[in-house]
Amino acid sequence: MADTAIELKGISKSFGAVHANRNIDLKITAGTIHGIIGENGAGKSTLMSILYGFYQADRGRIDVAGRKATINTPSDAIALGIGMVHQHFMLVENFSVLENVILGAEGEALLNTSIAKARSELERLERDYGLEVDPDAIIEDLPVGLQQRVEILKALYRGADILILDEPTGVLTPAEADHLFRILEQLKDEGKTIILITHKLREIMAITDNVSVMRQGTMVATRKTSETNVEELAELMVGRRVLLQVEKGEATPGDVLLSVKGLTVKDSRGVTMVDNLSLDVRAGEIVGIAGVAGNGQSQLLDAITGVQKAVSGTVTLDGEPVDLTGAADPADLRERGMAHVPEDRHHVGLVLPFEENENAMLGYHRQAKYLNGPFLNIEAIRADAREKIEKYDIRPPDCRLKTANFSGGNQQKIVLAREIEQDPKVLIVGQPTRGVDVGAIEFIHKRLIDMRDQGKAVLLVSVELDEIRSLSDRILVMFAGRVVGERGPEASESELGLLMAGVEEKEAAE
Amino acid sequence: MSAPYAKLPAWADYGLIPLINLAVAFLVAGLVVMLVGENPIRAAVILVDGALGRGQNIAYTLYYATSFIFTGLAVAVAFHCSLFNIGGEGQAYVGGLGVAVVCLAFDSILPWWLVFPLAIVGAALFGAAWAFIPAYFQAKRGSHIVITTIMFNFIAASLMVYLLVNVLKPAGAQAPQTRNFLEGGQLPKLNWMLEAMGFTIRSAPFNLSFLLALAAAFFVWVLIWRTRLGYEIRMRGYSPKAARYAGVSETKIIIITMLISGALAGMMALNPVMGDQNRLQIDFVTGAGFVGIAVALMGRSHPAGIVPAAILFGMLYQGGAELAFEMPNISRDMIVIIQGLVILFAGALEHMFRPSIQALFASLGSRSTGLEAQQGEGS
Incomplete structure (x- = not known):
């Protein structure tokens, strides 16, 4: 011994x-x-x-x-x-x-x-x-x-x-x-x-x-x-049995719902973070973006969803152009059917000091069902929140509780419930299971597959390679702001790993 | 894990903690009083008696409180957007110009109850306009609002001296002030309300704008917690990133919030200008803009806290004046020290006793509630 x-x-x-x-x-x-x-x-x-x-x-x-x-x-x-x-x-x-x-x-x-x-x-x-x-x-x-x-x-x-x-x-x-x-x-x-x-x-x-x-x-x-x-x-x-493998059927991709062409984004210091990037996401498929954190994934998400301005590039949402270099407004994009589960739920996706019900409408608070003229319709807001709590099994089931007092997994469920229940055409998801417990991961993955099966276009960014591989129908690997390769979900981890490390396409294929 | 301490019941959060803070402030103030060789207990009795002892004193306390409610609300509204508007002093000063312009124009032709709404609009507009410039610079250029609003206090002071001396002073008059307003520019006093309760009042400036202040407090509550605009203000205040994500224009929200804040500060001028002095004088704000910061801090930026906090500071003002009169060793400056201590403990050190009180509640509360909370966290 x-x-x-x-x-x-x-x-x-x-x-x-x-x-x-x-x-x-x-x-x-x-x-x-x-x-x-x-x-x-x-x-x-x-x-x-x-x-x-x-x-x-x-x-x-x-x-x-x-x-x-x-x-x-x-x-x-x-x-x-x-x-x-x-x-x-x-x-x-x-x-x-x-x-x-x-x-x-x-x-x-x-x-x-x-x-x-x-x-x-x-x-x-x-x-x-x-x-x-x-x-x-x-x-x-x-x-x-x-x-x-x-x-x-x-x-x-x-x-x-x-x-x-x-x-x-x-x-x-x-x-x-x-x-x-x-x-x-x-x-x-x-x-x-x-x-x-x-x-x-x-x-x-x-x-x-x-x-x-x-x-x-x-x-x-x-x-x-x-x-x-x-x-x-x-x-x-x-503390209970968990399904580690994600069960999903064949994808049946339809029309292109989200199309990005030649997107370039610079950060506040003028460094190019997304470099002339193009991608398409079709109805009924999950496109996963793999990559080591910091290779432009965050800026890509922010630019597509209108949170950050792009330098150049075009985006079409369900065939309609989106002006990303000028006045793309997250509120406007939401109305047009783009939902966004942001990477950083603590500072972006949620306002932690808010009551749960106030977060359950964040970003959608302009909708008539939440309002009475300029006033909030408190009854409707809380009823809506309680409905989502029920449906997504958010615990504790208290829509008046401060959001900061929910666990990571339940906070993510609040965001997910909000975005999915709007029945969007395109769902943009960043790091859906970061800091989320195993039980909730299983639930979140199922929901994303459900969205795909309902014919939504899902763009998924995650640094968890396992997650990308088990959920995506197509995998794009991002390195230094560019897509350096596309693979199917069957691609091996080492192959994706080489692409993620910036090894050239030809070498990685060998 | 995100909340390391147990939640306090609301009565402890909003009642017990401010009371403890206040008690400590008075204890330390008592030490200061002892230091100058006076009896602190007698001083406290004089202070409270001077603030509340007679109808006369109560009326004065409420008169001061009226001003503090307005400026406290002004600071609180900006706080909710995480903007620190310390320019209430200047905004109130310029608001006084709005009141004076309306009163001078209409006091001979309209009755007070028609001039009053116009004067409210004038005060709000002028106060808001003075807040607009720093707000614009903050929203568009990122110039920090603390710096710009405090500088605008000085600009307001110089501007008002210039206007009073060169423009508004009647020809041949000595003092830098406007002419006295006629009856149309004078708000009715509310002293009868206290007299109806059995107090006697010789003369006191307690006037109608007190009721306007209470209405403004209610307005602020509705605005912040019951309107879409208030929701967006709080969203931006807690998390600018989340606001951007939700499609709330930061520029717009900052400017609108500051306009409302400035308007509330400007309305403070109604109380002294139209309610008491019935003319526009130099330095009529006398620090109420700054007291508003303390009031908002102590009132936890909630109207239900701001009104009592404003009354407390009204008591300190009124009772402090009596104290300085009764105890020669205690000068006007000593009163400022006592007020400062209240601000220090109730505002700046607001959270000093919170951890120990929370720990106390956690150990007093049954173990089972602790466990429940923990399971809630973990699920």
């Missing part, structure tokens, strides 16, 4: 009346990769924040390497050899790799000597673990995969033996994720202990030795990865 790196005993943490962690026991064996999986809000991040000293547990004890540890701040955790790679990188963008690595561990008042020492130390780490990064590169010039490597180097430089990675693959291409996993394997071989927090079952199966499942603040099970399977883990996470 190997040594225990970390043992948590009876950890509890509440925020007001909400128990984020309840009486959690967890034992992590040294020199293993231990996965922690659970839905959003299950308490994974809270637990890791306690371990890393961001929060203090209300009750319970933490043992590190067999000794009781007091972790009140991240520096305590670092001193105990615990390092953390955050989901959102904590790097100074305009500093070099070396400067970022020594930040907070400079050692002396004068930088010269410590920088020289750090450089040789960094080179040793890079050599030992295969983590090649140019020490003098500026962070903002590096791709995200390398930025993440810098985060790992930072932790190792501080002498971490135990590495916590919080949803590390969210921003990576499949190839980059594979590379990360190889690095993690190597770290494990060197005797490091790794805690991997994720909600992706596939990653757990691919790389971990042990896996612990959290649900609603409690630790429901710990398994050896080799002795469990995806179905069991999904059931443990949700």
Whole structure:
């Protein structure tokens, strides 16, 4: 039996009346990769924040390497050899790799000597673990995969033996994720202990030795990865059986309902984000846009839906032209049958401080059924909201509750109910299941397939490749603002992955 | 997980927390009073008695409160659109010009009840016009409204001095003010309302515009929570991105909101100009525009909170004047300090005691409600 790196005993943490962690026991064996999986809000991040000293547990004890540890701040955790790679990188963008690595561990008042020492130390780490990064590169010039490597180097430089990675693959291409996993394997071989927090079952199966499942603040099970399977883990996470495979019949595409030609969009700094892009979406099909986040998908969605102006290009909606470079108004497009589930439901798709019923009509609030002249028809608005709550099983079923108090999945259902119930011709969907729990994902996917089967044109943008592959009838891969390839849903993950990484069409086809 | 603290019942949110804030403000103010060598309890008695002790004092308190209701509503409407209009002072000042123009033109030919609606329109139009310029710059050029509105206070002050001295002052008069309005430019007093309740009043400026202020409070409630425009104002206030997504024109909403805000601030001028002094004087606003910010903060931008908050500040104004008179050690500036403390605790530090009160409620409330809330979160 190997040594225990970390043992948590009876950890509890509440925020007001909400128990984020309840009486959690967890034992992590040294020199293993231990996965922690659970839905959003299950308490994974809270637990890791306690371990890393961001929060203090209300009750319970933490043992590190067999000794009781007091972790009140991240520096305590670092001193105990615990390092953390955050989901959102904590790097100074305009500093070099070396400067970022020594930040907070400079050692002396004068930088010269410590920088020289750090450089040789960094080179040793890079050599030992295969983590090649140019020490003098500026962070903002590096791709995200390398930025993440810098985060790992930072932790190792501080002498971490135990590495916590919080949803590390969210921003990576499949190839980059594979590379990360190889690095993690190597770290494990060197005797490091790794805690991997994720909600992706596939990653757990691919790389971990042990896996612990959290649900609603409690630790429901710990398994050896080799002795469990995806179905069991999904059931443990949700607390009931889940359909992981999306069932759908053959698509029967009809007329082109949405046609985009030569669309170019620039961001506020004048950088071209969408570059002369063309695509068609037909009635009765789902067109998926795959790509690593930040390759212009957001700007594409914003331009098509009139939220952002385009520089040039034409769009036709059900045969009628839309003026995207001038006065395309989201309100006008809605009236013409374009519904939009935006990528960012917290800031765009919903107004979180609003009551649920106020969000259930957001964007459609000009419709006569919600109004009495200039006044809101409160009765009608609430009745309409209650109807949608019923139909979409939004919980808790209270249309007067503040939207911020709904879970991610239910918030997304509020948006989806609003957009789908308008019976649009074209549905534009961005990241429909980001931050949504497994149970709700199943529901949302079914709804999107339903829309397709009712003869709607659905344009789906997602960074979850699995989602794109299981829902789409055609897949367009976006890279650097352009569509670099089109594939059918049967395309392999590695083939799509190469396209997503910008490898030329011809090479990827080989 | 998104709401780390339990929700408070409404009575605690809107009643208990402001009361605690107020109590702490008075405790600290009491320390200040002790520091200058006066008895804080006696000072408090004089203050409250000076504000509410006699019919005379109540009438004055309500007269001040009237002005604060208008300016408080003005700030609150802009708050709902997440605009910080600190130009209420200037907008009210220019609103006074609107009142004066109407009164000077019609006071000899029309009765007051015909001049009044015209004066309301004049005050609102002039106040709105003064708010329009900063609003336009904010909406079209992104010039921050806090900076522009505060600068417009100074421009308003200079403009009004110029107009009063060079244009509106009757020939041969010494003081920089208009002629006195005739009867058509004078609002009836409401002192009889207090007298009907058994108080005696010698003379006090409490006038009809108080009722207009209450009507404006109701109007603001309807506007913000019951109209499509109010819905769009709140949408933009909470989330400009969501408003853009919903097809709400940001430019339009910013300008309309500021016009309404400016109009409300402008209407404040009816109270002193037409209701009391019956002429337009220099500096008649005397800080009411700024007090409106505190009133809106303390009233949580809700008319039902703004009216009592305005009355509270009316008490501080009126009671404070009495206190300065009774206690020579307490100067007018000390009163400003006490008002400042109320603003500090009720406005700026509004949330200081909230976490501990929420924690208290969470532990007092039965465990089962806590669990329910949590399951709601997780589902």
